[in-house]
Amino acid sequence: MVENTKDFIQNEENIIIKGNVAAAYAAKSARVQVISAYPITPQTTVVEKLSEFVDNGLMPGTQYIKVESEHSVLASIIGASQAGTRTFTATSGQGLFYMHEMVHWATGTRLPIVMAIASRGPAPPWNIWADFTDVLSQRDTGWMTAFASSHQEIYDEILMSYKVCEDPEILLPKFVAYGGFILSHTSKPVIVEDQDKVDSYLPPLPDEKGWPHIWVDPKRPMMFGNLIMPSGFYQEFRLKIHDAHMNAKAKIIEATKEFSKIFGRNYGNGLVQEYKMSDSDVGVIIYGDLALQMEDAVDQVRDEGYKVGMVKLRHFRPFPTEDIINISKKVSLLGVVDRATAFGSLTGGPVSCEVKSALHDVEGSAVILPIINGLGGREVTLEQQKEQLRTLVILNETGEAPEHIIHGTYWDGLLEVK
Amino acid sequence: MSESEIIEVTMHGRGGQTAITASQLLAELAYEKGFKDTIAIPIIGAERRGAPIQAFTKISKNKPIKTYDSVVNPHYIIVFDRSLLEIPRIQETIHDGVTILANSKEAFNTQKFGKNIKLFIVDATGICIENQFMHSSGPILNIPMLGAFGKITGYYDLKIMEKVIRKEFGERRLEKNMSVAKSAYELVKEA
Structure with missing residues (x-):
């Protein structure tokens, strides 16, 4: 009992x-x-x-x-x-x-x-x-x-x-x-x-x-x-x-x-939920648990003086193509964070592939940086997410790309293989 | 504690010593007391009786907690088994200025772990044995450890514990739970 x-x-x-x-x-x-x-x-x-x-x-x-x-x-x-x-x-x-x-x-x-x-x-x-x-x-x-x-x-x-x-x-x-x-x-x-x-x-x-x-x-x-x-x-x-x-x-x-x-609880329009995107220069598209933690990262990196924001992707299917197009026009650079893989493509993880495909013909849309992290439960800390945002800011301002861009995707948090 | 601060607690126990349940109960106790948000995070691997176990609880007076990551610099460390403190990777989790609550009969030297460490001790194992508060493989340490933790932090009292224990485990086990909680609440001391 x-x-x-x-x-x-x-x-x-x-x-x-x-x-x-x-x-x-x-x-x-x-x-x-x-x-x-x-x-x-x-x-x-x-x-x-x-x-x-x-x-x-x-x-x-x-x-x-x-x-x-x-x-x-x-x-x-x-x-x-x-x-x-x-x-x-x-x-x-x-x-x-x-x-x-x-x-x-x-x-x-x-x-x-x-x-x-x-x-x-x-x-x-x-x-x-x-x-x-x-x-x-x-x-x-x-x-x-x-x-x-x-x-x-x-x-x-x-x-x-x-x-x-x-x-x-x-x-x-x-x-x-x-x-x-x-x-x-x-x-x-x-x-x-x-x-x-x-x-x-x-x-x-x-x-x-x-x-x-x-x-x-x-x-x-x-x-x-x-x-x-x-x-x-x-x-x-x-x-x-x-x-x-x-x-x-x-x-x-x-x-x-x-x-x-x-x-009384809000989830954006249901397909996507924006967080501090209206005045942002760069942003990330992110989903699942890492999206909630990223809100803290956005707040803290904003405190450092950088205009960053994020979009929580709530639905993968149906894919919110129209929302993604609108969002991509607001910023010049978007990181797309996947905790998943889509092997054999230069377009990053599964969500990155979708975002890139949605923006293919769109003029004036943001540059996309696919990011892969946290595979197999590898911990992604708040500090690491803040660093991802700073990396995007630097890439946007100076064109300086982060290390560990492999086949077009930023693999964050890789262990060193000796 | 500042109003906007998130208090972080690390529990070190061995499989079967009920540390993971303690991390969840602590979240409930703080919430019952009126903290706005809490999260209990067990580190799940290949658990088995006797293996070192870690669990974390974050509690917050006002700010919503949005992080799921591990606690690396806790305000409090609750040690269910003193022998764990001999393991180097557990020693590494102890930082200057932390407050440790240990299940221990006697005081021990904390200087080798860092500076300005505050140590509180309570003989939770002894309390469990005396009250026959045991499960199949040993004493149920979470309730006395949480009783002691409530006393040293002031985050919740025995009344709150009674409410949460009743909600979680029902009426039948309430009396025994409360008597070990109360003993630990009274017997915990700064070392």
């Missing part, structure tokens, strides 16, 4: 919890109906907490399925979602890679599944620490992808995600990613919202008729995901997925605005 009373809260309360527990509370607040689980570090405590909730009767009516692998996690979640339920699961690194086949399947079926990703570095060498290569390497699966930079943002973003995913014009699955251990296992105050307020924000749970496009009716048997000939509508279905992504931008902006109105 679980004796701590924190689990039993019903009304709005501010509690100190791990990032993973914040994800579990979000699933509880969203009244998810089916959870499928397989443990993997550093995600495990998300589904552990949810099993406690279910076991203690705090999620009445929620089905908790234990399976033998991540592939089956998503397969069972797809089945549950297809039958017309709100679903949730979580995974990390290798677990996500093992799911990969089903990740594509969820998009093709247009299911509004939300999955928390406590991101970790791909093996080998075996690694369990923060690195977003796991989620970013799913780029072309058609899942929407958001990053959370704080414990509260994990909770909030999962709620906002259900709102957008279940919109009849969208119907897409979504990853909500945050750095393994850095957010998943540290504890901070988090506001768990009043259930009535959350209910009023989210769309109603699907009824027995299921989602608008797909449902299971034993009286009317149907085949799902069947073979389609090259002359069939395959190409048109693919275009519709892309259309949904493009339409999701406006929906995310709307959902973020409404969230802010009801709950």
Whole structure:
């Protein structure tokens, strides 16, 4: 029996919890109906907490399925979602890679599944620490992808995600990613919202008729995901997925605005959140936990007299191309900080590639310096981030490039190899 | 402590000595007392019973805490096991002017670690044994160490501890938790 009373809260309360527990509370607040689980570090405590909730009767009516692998996690979640339920699961690194086949399947079926990703570095060498290569390497699966930079943002973003995913014009699955251990296992105050307020924000749970496009009716048997000939509508279905992504931008902006109105917390326009960019000469685009810490770095380097700013990238898919173009015109130099790799390209990490591609034809846009740091959970300190900003200032003012620019990317924090 | 300062605490313990839980409880205690923001940061590696463990807590009266990085120059170091102070890389975490709270029966020389170090001691192991406050592999040191820490810093008192312990561990274990907290609160002394 679980004796701590924190689990039993019903009304709005501010509690100190791990990032993973914040994800579990979000699933509880969203009244998810089916959870499928397989443990993997550093995600495990998300589904552990949810099993406690279910076991203690705090999620009445929620089905908790234990399976033998991540592939089956998503397969069972797809089945549950297809039958017309709100679903949730979580995974990390290798677990996500093992799911990969089903990740594509969820998009093709247009299911509004939300999955928390406590991101970790791909093996080998075996690694369990923060690195977003796991989620970013799913780029072309058609899942929407958001990053959370704080414990509260994990909770909030999962709620906002259900709102957008279940919109009849969208119907897409979504990853909500945050750095393994850095957010998943540290504890901070988090506001768990009043259930009535959350209910009023989210769309109603699907009824027995299921989602608008797909449902299971034993009286009317149907085949799902069947073979389609090259002359069939395959190409048109693919275009519709892309259309949904493009339409999701406006929906995310709307959902973020409404969230802010009801709950009082702001996340920019939902796609990006600027910090002290209006008068800046140089800036960085950054995501995840490092984005929150970078705010302190910006403040402190500003105290030294340099006009620096930053943009927190909240969504990787859909990619906020229009916002990035606007931002790139405000400054002359932009660093793009990736805690992830995209091997074999001169354009830096995965987010850098996107930014460079977005600005390709844009006149008067900033010069981009791709930065890669913190791979496999290597610590990125506040001092190191301040130095990154100073490096950008020097590059902008004098043209003097930092050491360790390798294949066009600034690899910061490399160990010396003797 | 200045109103805008972020207080940083490093915990040194061995696997099983409950230092990681202590870092989380300290965050809760400070928050319950009215600090605006806190974060507990465990350093997770290949933990096992007996291996050196580090955890950090940052607490702030007014300023939001935005950093996730390790504490390198703490205001306080809480030492759950004195033998850890013989390990060079742990000695390196001790800086001039720091305040150390150690689980120790007797005082020891801190001059080799740096200048102006303040040392407080409390026999937390003894308190746990006396109260049979044990888990499967040893004394549960976090509650007495936090009781002593509350006393030497004034950041929270026994009433706050009672509230947090009740919230975290329920009613059944409250009495025993509070009696070890109270003993440590009373017995901690400057060495």
